[in-house]
Amino acid sequence: MNGAAFVIIAIGTLAAALAAATLPNLMHAALSFAVAFVGIAAFFFLLGAEFVGLALVFIYVGAVAVLIVFTILLTHRDAGKDHGFNWGGAIVALAVFGGLTWAILKTQSLAMLAPHMATLTVKRIGTALMTTYVWPLQCVGLLLTAALIGALILVLEEKR
Amino acid sequence: MTPTLQVFLIVSAAMFSIGLLAALSRRHAIFILIGIEMMLAAANLNFIAFWRFGPQHQPPIGVMIALFSIAIAAAEAAVGLAMVIAVYRHYHTTNVDQLDQLRG
Amino acid sequence: MSVLERKILARMQNRYGPNRVGPFGLFQPIADGIKMLIKEDIVPARADKIVHFLAPVLIAATAILALGIIPYGRNMTPFTIDGGVLFFFAVGSTTELAVFMAGWGSNNKFSMLGAMRAIAQMISYELPLIITVLPVVMVVSSLTPDRIVAAQAGYTFGLVPRWFVFTPWGAAAFVLFFVSGLVESNRTPFDVPEGESEIVAGHMTEYSGFKYATFFLAEYIGMFAISGLSVTLFLGGWHAPGRAVDFLPSYVWFFTKLSALLFVYIWVRGTLPRTRIDQIMNFAWKFMLPMAFACMIAAAVWHYAGRGLRGWLWSLLVITTVYTMLSVVLDTGRKFAPRVYRFAE
Numbered sequence: 001m002n003g004a005a006f007v008i009i010a011i012g013t014l015a016a017a018l019a020a021a022t023l024p025n026l027m028h029a030a031l032s033f034a035v036a037f038v039g040i041a042a043f044f045f046l047l048g049a050e051f052v053g054l055a056l057v058f059i060y061v062g063a064v065a066v067l068i069v070f071t072i073l074l075t076h077r078d079a080g081k082d083h084g085f086n087w088g089g090a091i092v093a094l095a096v097f098g099g100l101t102w103a104i105l106k107t108q109s110l111a112m113l114a115p116h117m118a119t120l121t122v123k124r125i126g127t128a129l130m131t132t133y134v135w136p137l138q139c140v141g142l143l144l145t146a147a148l149i150g151a152l153i154l155v156l157e158e159k160r
Numbered sequence: 161m162t163p164t165l166q167v168f169l170i171v172s173a174a175m176f177s178i179g180l181l182a183a184l185s186r187r188h189a190i191f192i193l194i195g196i197e198m199m200l201a202a203a204n205l206n207f208i209a210f211w212r213f214g215p216q217h218q219p220p221i222g223v224m225i226a227l228f229s230i231a232i233a234a235a236e237a238a239v240g241l242a243m244v245i246a247v248y249r250h251y252h253t254t255n256v257d258q259l260d261q262l263r264g
Numbered sequence: 265m266s267v268l269e270r271k272i273l274a275r276m277q278n279r280y281g282p283n284r285v286g287p288f289g290l291f292q293p294i295a296d297g298i299k300m301l302i303k304e305d306i307v308p309a310r311a312d313k314i315v316h317f318l319a320p321v322l323i324a325a326t327a328i329l330a331l332g333i334i335p336y337g338r339n340m341t342p343f344t345i346d347g348g349v350l351f352f353f354a355v356g357s358t359t360e361l362a363v364f365m366a367g368w369g370s371n372n373k374f375s376m377l378g379a380m381r382a383i384a385q386m387i388s389y390e391l392p393l394i395i396t397v398l399p400v401v402m403v404v405s406s407l408t409p410d411r412i413v414a415a416q417a418g419y420t421f422g423l424v425p426r427w428f429v430f431t432p433w434g435a436a437a438f439v440l441f442f443v444s445g446l447v448e449s450n451r452t453p454f455d456v457p458e459g460e461s462e463i464v465a466g467h468m469t470e471y472s473g474f475k476y477a478t479f480f481l482a483e484y485i486g487m488f489a490i491s492g493l494s495v496t497l498f499l500g501g502w503h504a505p506g507r508a509v510d511f512l513p514s515y516v517w518f519f520t521k522l523s524a525l526l527f528v529y530i531w532v533r534g535t536l537p538r539t540r541i542d543q544i545m546n547f548a549w550k551f552m553l554p555m556a557f558a559c560m561i562a563a564a565v566w567h568y569a570g571r572g573l574r575g576w577l578w579s580l581l582v583i584t585t586v587y588t589m590l591s592v593v594l595d596t597g598r599k600f601a602p603r604v605y606r607f608a609e
Contacts, residue, residue, distance in 0.1 A: 021179070021198075026188065027312070027368060029194070049211070051346070051350070054350045055230055065361055066361055087185065093181035100176070101170055131219075144234075148235075148238070
């Protein structure tokens with residue numbers, strides 16, 4: 001695992017995430033959200049889970065980001081800006097980050113290096129999905145169908 | 161410098177708190193959804209990091225959980241955005257401070 | 265590539281193509297390039313500068329990235345990723361966001377409408393694109409393009425190559441994949457997003473000079489990438505079509521097949537008129553999606569009936585049954601008046 005690559009990807013991802021959380025212009029924030037997710041997919045590639053990284057790019061950048069920009073388009077009035085920023089939220093977020101970092105750095109058992117691992121092929125994921133995890137797979141399919149139908153019904157125009 | 165597990169966890173904690181920042185301090189409904197999605201992504205990163213650095217079981221449990229979590233997050237984003245559109249049609253605003261009545 | 269397209273289109277329309285610049289017009293792309301580069305770069309005053317600039321860059325970048333996993337010859341793949349085919353589709357779906365950025369960054373209602381139509385078209389046809397690839401992945405049980413090409417080696421009866429296009433499910437899936445590829449690259453007959461008579465230039469209206477050229481460069485590279493993937497998945501990759509001509513190097517065969525597919529792209533452009541946007545959507549959801557599922561079932565039937573003649577006939581039965589049922593169900597019953605030809609006196 002390459003240290004320099006990790007640092008660059010980490011800085012990029014966190015910068016994009018910060019931009020998505022704080023920019024007043026709606027569209028720029030939505031687009032930096034997409035960039036942040038590409039960064040997280042890069043992390044997954046670094047960690048050896050390539051299939052999950054590709055699925056993340058496909059689902060988030062290809063579908064969820066497009067949904068978000070379409071919704072921004074459909075629900076904006078004149079100014080596409082977000083007014084007001086609640087500073088109490090920043091304090092809570094900083095406190096949470098401080099607490100988590102203190103807990104992570106205090107636990108000595110987590111300071112380990114990566115063990116050697118066989119490459120995770122898609123075949124192994126597929127086998128696991130069809131044998132051990134077949135019931136969660138069916139449930140997620142049902143959930144996605146229900147979400148699809150529910151979302152469609154929510155945005156249908158009411159009959160006058 | 162090869163990154164240890166702690167570095168990955170700190171990055172994931174940072175992403176989580178940035179998501180929390182977006183969810184708590186923005187007034188536009190879509191941004192709250194973006195914050196929630198970022199928190200879910202941080203949790204996924206945590207799962208995959210622990211899978212990579214931990215003992216390797218035969219079905220790759222961390223990867224499976226992350227995969228299902230991505231699918232569920234996508235479904236939840238879709239329904240959430242549909243709700244934002246429906247609420248906008250009714251109240252003509254997406255500012256969550258103004259959505260404070262129980263009557264339609 | 266562009267001069268080839270213009271000359272072939274021209275010959276189909278009974279005229280010469282560009283033939284002034286260089287012998288047989290071969291230096292035309294250089295002239296076009298110089299013209300595009302020296303044009304003034306106009307950015308609308310109230311456009312979003314960053315988004316307006318990044319959109320063509322992103323479209324071209326994703327198109328070039330998609331070229332990386334295609335095996336161009338024996339041991340000639342730029343990147344070998346275990347989920348190669350999924351990488352191609354993940355990168356392709358990023359194109360939609362870039363098209364939206366182009367449409368929105370121009371601050372122009374026509375651009376926005378054109379971008380929305382383009383995205384609707386691209387998202388609808390992503391589903392048939394991916395589901396038609398699923399039978400191939402199922403039969404080979406791998407997502408790596410190298411393994412998919414290797415599974416198409418050999419010849420049945422020593423004569424017919426074992427490419428997937430020679431099986432009924434493979435032929436149907438190839439046709440569906442090709443049509444979806446036509447739509448994904450916004451080519452005629454599906455070029456509503458960039459049609460001049462429809463919506464000026466759609467999401468590319470406010471771009472001038474080199475950025476406009478970048479959009480078309482990205483379109484050509486996308487065509488190249490989709491044709492390359494079709495060759496890999498269905499036409500046997502870099503394998504030769506006969507044992508007798510096996511001595512030619514593998515990349516020659518790949519590029520021959522690729523050129524044949526590109527010629528079919530240009531041929532279709534010169535022949536068919538543009539379809540309406542609602543016809544495009546109906547076609548995707550009502551016809552292509554059920555046919556794609558039928559291909560998947562036919563591939564499973566082919567595999568489980570033994571991969572020989574019996575499997576071939578059973579899967580042919582499945583596909584023709586579904587096709588006839590769909591044609592009966594989707595028939596609109598519209599009668600057309602007989603064609604009347606009028607000639608100038």
